[in-house]
Amino acid sequence: MNSLILLLILMFGGALFAFILNKFVPALRDIFVVLLMLGVSYLFFSTGISNRLNFDVLGIHMQWGFTSASYLFGIIVVVLGSLALIYSTAYMKGKDRLGYFYMNFLFSIGAMLGILMSRDLISLFFFWEIMTWSSYFIVIYSGNDVDRRGLKYMIFSAIGAYSMLMAIVIVNSFIGSFLLEDVFASIFAIGSGYQIAIAILLMIGFGVKSAMMPLHVWAPRAYSESPMSYTAVFSGALSKMGVFGFALVLFNLVSTQNWLINEVVAWLAAITSVLATFYAVIQSDAKKLLAYSSIAQIGYIIIGLASNTYLGVMAGLFLAVLHAVFKSTLFMAVGAVERQVGTTDMTKISGLIRRMPWTFVATLISIIALAGLPPLGGFVGKWMLYEALITSGHYYLVIMVFLSSTAAFLYSYRILFGMFLGQEEPEFAHVKEAPLSMLIPMLILSGISVLSGSHPGFILEPIQSAMASFGFQSNLPHESWWELTVLFNTWGDKVALVNVLTSIVGVFLIALAFITIKGYKNQRYVTTKDISSSGEIIQPEDNMTFQIDFYKPFERAIWPLLKRKIDDYYTDFGKGLEALFDFVRRFYNGNGQFYAIYVMAFLALLLIAGTKYFGF
Amino acid sequence: MNTILIQILGALATILLAFIVGMFYGGAHRKVIARIQNRVGPPIYQNFIDVLKLYSKETSINHGVMQHMGPVFAITASITSLMFVPILTDGNWFSNLNFSGDLVFLVYMMVFGSLGMALGAGQTGNPNSAIGVTRGLSQMVGYEIPFVMAMVALMTQFHTTSITGMIAVQQQSGTWLMFSNPFAFMAAIMAMLGMFSYAPFDIVTAPAEVSSGPISEFGGKYLGMMMTSGSIFAFVKLALFVDIFMGGASNLVVLVIKTFALYMIPVLYGVISPRYRTEQAITYFWKWPLFFGFIAILYAAF
Numbered sequence: 067m068n069s070l071i072l073l074l075i076l077m078f079g080g081a082l083f084a085f086i087l088n089k090f091v092p093a094l095r096d097i098f099v100v101l102l103m104l105g106v107s108y109l110f111f112s113t114g115i116s117n118r119l120n121f122d123v124l125g126i127h128m129q130w131g132f133t134s135a136s137y138l139f140g141i142i143v144v145v146l147g148s149l150a151l152i153y154s155t156a157y158m159k160g161k162d163r164l165g166y167f168y169m170n171f172l173f174s175i176g177a178m179l180g181i182l183m184s185r186d187l188i189s190l191f192f193f194w195e196i197m198t199w200s201s202y203f204i205v206i207y208s209g210n211d212v213d214r215r216g217l218k219y220m221i222f223s224a225i226g227a228y229s230m231l232m233a234i235v236i237v238n239s240f241i242g243s244f245l246l247e248d249v250f251a252s253i254f255a256i257g258s259g260y261q262i263a264i265a266i267l268l269m270i271g272f273g274v275k276s277a278m279m280p281l282h283v284w285a286p287r288a289y290s291e292s293p294m295s296y297t298a299v300f301s302g303a304l305s306k307m308g309v310f311g312f313a314l315v316l317f318n319l320v321s322t323q324n325w326l327i328n329e330v331v332a333w334l335a336a337i338t339s340v341l342a343t344f345y346a347v348i349q350s351d352a353k354k355l356l357a358y359s360s361i362a363q364i365g366y367i368i369i370g371l372a373s374n375t376y377l378g379v380m381a382g383l384f385l386a387v388l389h390a391v392f393k394s395t396l397f398m399a400v401g402a403v404e405r406q407v408g409t410t411d412m413t414k415i416s417g418l419i420r421r422m423p424w425t426f427v428a429t430l431i432s433i434i435a436l437a438g439l440p441p442l443g444g445f446v447g448k449w450m451l452y453e454a455l456i457t458s459g460h461y462y463l464v465i466m467v468f469l470s471s472t473a474a475f476l477y478s479y480r481i482l483f484g485m486f487l488g489q490e491e492p493e494f495a496h497v498k499e500a501p502l503s504m505l506i507p508m509l510i511l512s513g514i515s516v517l518s519g520s521h522p523g524f525i526l527e528p529i530q531s532a533m534a535s536f537g538f539q540s541n542l543p544h545e546s547w548w549e550l551t552v553l554f555n556t557w558g559d560k561v562a563l564v565n566v567l568t569s570i571v572g573v574f575l576i577a578l579a580f581i582t583i584k585g586y587k588n589q590r591y592v593t594t595k596d597i598s599s600s601g602e603i604i605q606p607e608d609n610m611t612f613q614i615d616f617y618k619p620f621e622r623a624i625w626p627l628l629k630r631k632i633d634d635y636y637t638d639f640g641k642g643l644e645a646l647f648d649f650v651r652r653f654y655n656g657n658g659q660f661y662a663i664y665v666m667a668f669l670a671l672l673l674i675a676g677t678k679y680f681g682f
Numbered sequence: 683m684n685t686i687l688i689q690i691l692g693a694l695a696t697i698l699l700a701f702i703v704g705m706f707y708g709g710a711h712r713k714v715i716a717r718i719q720n721r722v723g724p725p726i727y728q729n730f731i732d733v734l735k736l737y738s739k740e741t742s743i744n745h746g747v748m749q750h751m752g753p754v755f756a757i758t759a760s761i762t763s764l765m766f767v768p769i770l771t772d773g774n775w776f777s778n779l780n781f782s783g784d785l786v787f788l789v790y791m792m793v794f795g796s797l798g799m800a801l802g803a804g805q806t807g808n809p810n811s812a813i814g815v816t817r818g819l820s821q822m823v824g825y826e827i828p829f830v831m832a833m834v835a836l837m838t839q840f841h842t843t844s845i846t847g848m849i850a851v852q853q854q855s856g857t858w859l860m861f862s863n864p865f866a867f868m869a870a871i872m873a874m875l876g877m878f879s880y881a882p883f884d885i886v887t888a889p890a891e892v893s894s895g896p897i898s899e900f901g902g903k904y905l906g907m908m909m910t911s912g913s914i915f916a917f918v919k920l921a922l923f924v925d926i927f928m929g930g931a932s933n934l935v936v937l938v939i940k941t942f943a944l945y946m947i948p949v950l951y952g953v954i955s956p957r958y959r960t961e962q963a964i965t966y967f968w969k970w971p972l973f974f975g976f977i978a979i980l981y982a983a984f
Contacts, residue, residue, distance in 0.1 A: 419805060420746060430801075439794050440762075440787065452786045456837050461979045468830045472823050475793065479800055479819055483812060487748065487804030559843040562782035566791075569765050569779060574758040581754060581903055585740055592743045594807025598898050612809035619960030620820040623968075 069113045070130050070183055076106050077176030081169045088165030096155040099168050103151045103175070107144040110179070118185075129185035129245055135532040136182035138383065139310045142390045143182070143303045147175040149507035150302075153398050154295035156503040157405055161293075167207055171296060173200035174304065181307055186244040187234045194230065194271075194307075198223045201304060205292045215291050219284040222274045226281070230271030233264045250318045258324070265327055268315045276308025277361045278368065279338035283633045286345075289357035294401025297353075301360040302394035309367050309386050316371055317379075317536040325374075332372035336466035339365025343470045344628060346477040348621050350614070352400045352410040352485060355477055356393065359436070362470060363389045369467060370451050376538055377555060378454030383529045385447035388518060392432035392444065395511040396481070399429040402500035402508070403485055412484030413613045417594060419486040421497040426486045428508035435515040437478045438471055441570050443518030443525075446553065446563070453555035480616055489594045489611045520567045522553075693765060693778050697914065700764050700921075703938065704913025705729045707920075710942075711880075711949050718953050729909070736906030745806045745899065752802015753900065753907040759795025760914040763788060767921050770937065771849055771930040784844040785833055788922070793822070795911065799896060806899035814895020817960050818879075818886040824967035825876030825883075831975025832870035835863055836926065839982035845925050852929040860927040865978035867927050871947060872971040876963070877919055880952035883963050920944050 080102040088095045118131040132140060151171070158164055173196060180193030202223065206216040237249055240256045253261060270281065277285035289297050312331075320327050339362040346358035367389065370382025402425045403418065404410045419426050431442065438448035448471060455464040499505070518525055553561045595604050604610060615621075621628075653664070709726040716723025744750050766783040769776035783791070796818060803811040836859060837843045840851045852859055860867035876883045887895045900908060920941040924931060928944070931937035958966065 417807065419748065437797070438790060439797065440791050445787075445790060448790070449786055453843060456786075456834060456843065459838070459983070461834055461838055461983055464834055465827065465831055465975075465979075469823070469827055472793075472826045475797060476816075476819050476823065479797065479804075479815065482801065483804045483815075487801065487807075488812060489807040489809075555843065557841055557843065559784045559847065560782070561784060561787045562779075565779050565782040566762070566787070569762045570758055573761045574754060577754045577757045577907070578751065581750070581907060585903075586750070588740070589742055589744050592745060594745055594805075596743075597745075597806060597808045598893065599808075600893060610807065610809050612812045617816055617820060619817065620823070620964065622961040623820070623824075623964040 068117070068119050069109060070117060070119050073106060073109050073113065073183075074176060074180060076102065076109070077172060077179065080106075081172035081176065084172060085165040085169040088168070092164070095164065095168065099172065100148075100151050100155060102172070103144075103148045106175075106179075107148050110140060110144045123188075126188055126244060127186070128189055130183045130189065131185055132183055133185075133532075134528070134535040135313065136310065138387070138528050138532040139303075139306055140179060140182045141528070142306055142387060143175060143178045146299055146303045146390055146394055149510060150295050150298045150394065150398075153298070153401075153504050153507045154293075156501045157295045157401050158293060163207070167204065167293070167296075170200040170203045170207075171299075174204070175299070178303060178307055182310070185246050187237065187246065187249070188244045190246075191227075191230060191234060195227060197304065197307065198227065198275075201288075201292075201296075201300060204296050204300075205288045207292060215287050219288045222281055222284045226271040226274030229267040233267035233271070236260060236264055236267070246314075246318075253319055254321050261319070261321065262324060262327065265315050265320050265324075268319065269312065269331065272308045272311030272315065274308070276305050276312065276364050276368065278308075278364070279334060279341065279361075280635075282338065282342070282361050283636060285361055286354055286357040289360060290351065290353035294353070294397050294404060297357075298394035298397040298401075301357070301397060302390040305360065305364055306386055306390060309364065309371070309382075312368055313371055313379075313383075313536065316374070317538075328372045328374050332369050332460070332463055333466075335365040335368035335372065336463055336470070338362070339369070339470040340466055340473075341627065343473045343477070344624050347473060347480070347617050348628070349477070350411065350413050350484075350616070352403070352412055352481055353397075355412075355481055356396055356400060359474070359477060360389075360393055362474065363393065363436070365470070366448075366451060366467060369463065370454065373451075373454050373458060373460060373463075375454050375458045375556075376533070377450050378458065379533060379536070379538060380526065380529055381447055381450035381454055383532060384443075384450065384522065384525060387525050387529070388435060388443050388447055388515070391511050391514050391518075392435040395428055395432040395508050395515070396436070398504065398508045398511075399425050399432070400481075400485075402504050405504075406497050406500055407494065410485075412480070412616075415485055415494065416488040416611050416613060417486070417490030418494060418497060420490065421494060422486070422499050424505050424509065425500055426482075428505070428512045429482060429486065431512040431515050433478045433482055435519075437475055441516075441519050441567050443515050443522060446519060446522045449553055449561060450555075453553075453559070457556045476617055476620065484613060484616070488613070489609075491609075491611065492606065520563050522563070689778070692776060696764060696769060696776050696778055697761060699769070699776075699934075700914045700917040701910060703941070704915075704917040705733070707916060707942070707945050708909075708913055710945075714946075714949055715953050729913070733906050733909050736902060736909065739902040739906075741902035741904060748805040749802045749899070749904075752799050752805075753904045753911065755798020755802065756795040757907055757911040757914070759791060759793075759798065760911040760918060762794075763791045763918045764914055766791065766845075767918055768845055768849060768925055768930065769921055770934070771853065771932050780846055781844075785837065785848075785926075786843060788845070789826075789830065789833070792915075792918070795915065796822070799908070803896035803899070808899050810892040810894075810898050811896045813892050814886045814888075814898075817888075817892075818896070820960055821876055821879075821883060821885060821963050824964035825873040825971075828869040828967055828971035828975040829873035829877070831972070832866040832873070832978055833926075835866040835869075835975070835978035835982040838979070839863055845922070848926050849930045858927060858929045863978055863982055865974045865981055869971050869974035869978055870923070870927065872974070873967065874919070874923065874944075875948050875951055876967060878916070878948040878952075880948045882952065882955035882958045883966075884952070884957055885960050885963055888957060916945075917941070 084099050087098055115132045115134055115137050120129050177193045177197035181190055184190040202220055205219055241249055241252050274281045289301055342358045342362035346355050349355040367382045367386045370378045400410055407415050435442040435444035438444040452464055595606055708729045713723045713726055765778040766788055768780045800815040803815055879886055923944055924940045928940050931940055
């Protein structure tokens, strides 16, 4: 049997089997899902990209198979999926309806693999819908408040799906084939207006999943309210399907004459990232903060893709991989805190660093990667993005990216301080470190973040072959530069990552030794109640925590930008429609006598009009 | 072997130079303020006495490992940034890692220290520290934008993103970049006021409001290390501005003259100014500096 079919049968059959297994032998369920996912990962890595499967369904020719580009995203999906499932076994312990949860979890991973292996638009759409539905079922998993949290996601997904479907129909009416390679080959032969229409319709479909402004309003709730083990995949991998789709559209369906589309997309993404960052700064719930931050980070990725330069696209794809790594770690860490403490509201928790040190380490590393500070991988991606934008003449766009990533320092600090630093309150004295099966996935992912900072080559190499399959040729001064640890831009300026790492680590160790060797043994730990307080004596029960209105001054400074949310516009639109329907309801008021009058009036009108204009 | 030795010695010499110059400038700052307030003021070498005293002290308490590592993060960032900033335009002694990084890297490297320091301050649990940190980070969003606009303007104008490249441009043309793109210089200088965090932008350590803010729980060796780091970092910022806008320096005397002239801008601006509120300090940078940055990019691109 072809390994592609085997992959999908294992995934979807395994999902159903997990559901049934949970009914009869719940004890085996966790082991089964983890082993299944590991098996699928093994199968995925042994499949390779040359495998093609052709078949006909109802007279429509279809093709499945991975390209180097979709393989790159597939790696994200299977690695994150496996780690998130391992994490999930501990995180979801003791919750009910686990059969339902794991079935939809595996369905959505299977659907993502299906999307990536589709080489025709019909199966792409088919798997896209499975992904939407299975993720919708997990968003409403907890069961309470379903219409508020689920409805928005469903409505936006439906909008995306319809516009995608429309684009597919238009494409087929012109080209007469659903195969991607046929479409790519002959798309530029059809009229320019239709080309743009197709691109925009498809981008609406993909933009919903990648939470691009103004289609992002579903994301904060959906990300923050599904179980964290799934949000790690939701934000890490599922949103990357939107990015993958964007890449397909921008590189293969938009001709270079329509550069304006690229500019518009890049600016929309830039505005998305700035505003989402500002919203993340003013959040006080860790999950919501990370949800907004995901929206902002995907903005960077799409800016990179839309910049349409070699370095920029490379930066976009690198950031896509890295965002999957560090953001899922962060969601996992927040999930660990939620499980151990019971809340993620940062105005309630503080000072967990000595209770959950390993979770803190994982969070710290991922936050450094997120903020883009030098020795870690985030810096590599950010550097390439900045240099790509500067060297290609996007001067004001690069300022937007800088604004967004400088403001990102604020929420980066907020999440570290809010959960782990600050006053150690006695009510958290009993909190224990998260179990090992939650820590290991986090620490593995943090390790990838660290390694990607000094030796980004191991990520850049698959990216480079992915870009070749999108049709990009390197224009950088050093042909084989991704094997090196030195970054170059098109003007020949460089950053030698190993020198940076050596300098930072060297100075850090010397300074640490200097301050530690003499006298650290004699130092004693004092509690956070024992602090300088201008003469006042702080009692253990005094609350000295600073968490509420953390960035109030900053909020005041950016207030003009935040006054009106996009959400409000949709609400207004909804209200307008409601008013319209109310108006219509005045006529259709359910009273038979009124309807009889309408019929009479219509007949009378017809009679008068008929005699006057039509002459009968 | 010989080259490695020379490199290490060169790095040590650079650190020592930065430390001494930065310390003297700190002393000069105190002196200038005192004279303007009609006091005698401490001697100019007072900061050396302070830092020596702090290093010889024994620190007996801490609030945890992150607090212990906070000053180490700060000094790591200062020294690493120093390694990537060209000190003199020629000569081998001070060319540490000048060719391994560019301006975008340096902008990020300079943030590293304050964030590491913020982690240490956070663990102390002192609410004043946390308030100071939030003020500092908010202000950073303010001044970083005009600064980056100035840098982007210069990068696009001269098609290089490296500092050595900018120096080479100035040596070839013979004009300082502060005259080649005056708008960029104005935006950058106004951003520099915020970078130095002297009045009116001293909201982070605001003594009468948040009792020295982030550093309020650090004493002894920790404070000594932070003073060292602060002095080196002040020198790094000045040397960077001299390199970019004033054509670099060919020898140490020229370097000291140029950096001192530059240093007096935030000092003298600050000494006659009261303190801003935090949101005023942020929006200050989003008015004229942003405008100049905007014009600078237009000027560079067209």
